[in-house]
Amino acid sequence: MPDALPNLQALALFLAVVDEGGLGAGARRLNLHQPNASRMIAQLETQAGTALLDRGPRGSRPTSAGLLYAAHARELLEAAEEFSAWLRHSRDEDARELRVGVSMTIAEHLMPAWLTELRRLSPRVRVDLEVLNSTQVLAGVHDGHLQLGFVETPHVPRGVNAKALREDELVVVVAPGHPWALGAEPLEPAELARTPLVVREGGSGTRDAFEELLPEAARTPPVQELGSNAAVRIAVASGAGPAVLSMLAVRSSLEAGQLHRVPVADMRLHRLLTAVWSGPRRLSGPAAELVAVAAAPARADR
Numbered sequence: 001m002p003d004a005l006p007n008l009q010a011l012a013l014f015l016a017v018v019d020e021g022g023l024g025a026g027a028r029r030l031n032l033h034q035p036n037a038s039r040m041i042a043q044l045e046t047q048a049g050t051a052l053l054d055r056g057p058r059g060s061r062p063t064s065a066g067l068l069y070a071a072h073a074r075e076l077l078e079a080a081e082e083f084s085a086w087l088r089h090s091r092d093e094d095a096r097e098l099r100v101g102v103s104m105t106i107a108e109h110l111m112p113a114w115l116t117e118l119r120r121l122s123p124r125v126r127v128d129l130e131v132l133n134s135t136q137v138l139a140g141v142h143d144g145h146l147q148l149g150f151v152e153t154p155h156v157p158r159g160v161n162a163k164a165l166r167e168d169e170l171v172v173v174v175a176p177g178h179p180w181a182l183g184a185e186p187l188e189p190a191e192l193a194r195t196p197l198v199v200r201e202g203g204s205g206t207r208d209a210f211e212e213l214l215p216e217a218a219r220t221p222p223v224q225e226l227g228s229n230a231a232v233r234i235a236v237a238s239g240a241g242p243a244v245l246s247m248l249a250v251r252s253s254l255e256a257g258q259l260h261r262v263p264v265a266d267m268r269l270h271r272l273l274t275a276v277w278s279g280p281r282r283l284s285g286p287a288a289e290l291v292a293v294a295a296a297p298a299r300a301d302r
Helices: 007-018 023-029 032-046 064-095 104-109 113-123 134-142 189-194 203-212 215-219 229-237 247-255 285-294
Strands: 055-056 061-062 096-105 126-130 147-150 160-175 198-200 224-226 242-244 261-264 269-278
Touching: 007 023, 007 032, 007 064, 023 032, 023 061, 061 064, 061 285, 096 104, 096 134, 096 285, 104 113, 104 126, 104 242, 104 247, 104 269, 113 126, 113 285, 126 134, 134 147, 134 203, 134 269, 147 285, 160 203, 160 229, 160 247, 160 285, 189 215, 189 269, 198 203, 198 229, 198 242, 203 215, 203 242, 224 229, 229 242, 229 247, 242 247, 247 261, 269 285
Parallel strands: 096 126, 096 147, 198 224
Antiparallel strands: 055 061, 147 269, 160 242, 160 261, 160 269
């Protein structure tokens, strides 16, 4: 069976005795009671199998074996201090790094401003950002790959903590020449539900939220299924068909006249944007800082 490793505090005491020239002085340097210090030195000598100190009325001096022992003890303690410094540094760095998953609308239109504000408040925080759809973000949070996520879907599974951040408006958009753009009356929800739409891919928070608000629409096959808000906007502007997207994603296209907004009768198309995480219910560190920034009252989300 291998020998037990030496007690680092006992080694530090032994070196203090060597440096100070006496057991009492060495014990005082380490804030130890002398009886405890005597026991620790005795344990070192038992482990070494030889006397390490010559004790006399004028103090304690290292034996020849003790001098060699002290040289190796200094090397070991220096290595231990380097290890402790590395561990502290590593812990501090880990605490200031944040792996975040963000669904597409939030990533494109909100996250840049949030990161700018976070950097202003906490310059040492480094965010590793992954842009995914809401289903992928939730999976990454659930399995621990992501420390924090931001999603647009209303379907947050059990075992994942959630904090609602703000409301987001969904709008029906068409090309300017589409018949709906020429109508004087608001669109009826039933007509919207039975019309093939240009939609985001399965797992998209925008699609999930719309189908939660208008379940009948999920039964109508889409005219196109695309993987980004930009692709949906281009398809709609090209005349492929209507779409339902976040106001955040279409505001500039509406202002430029590339798309036309169609009002819907007797229906409020809103969804929540949500921060999600696993583990303790109460967030701390950079994750809490970023969620606080995201939850702050919106100025102009443009």
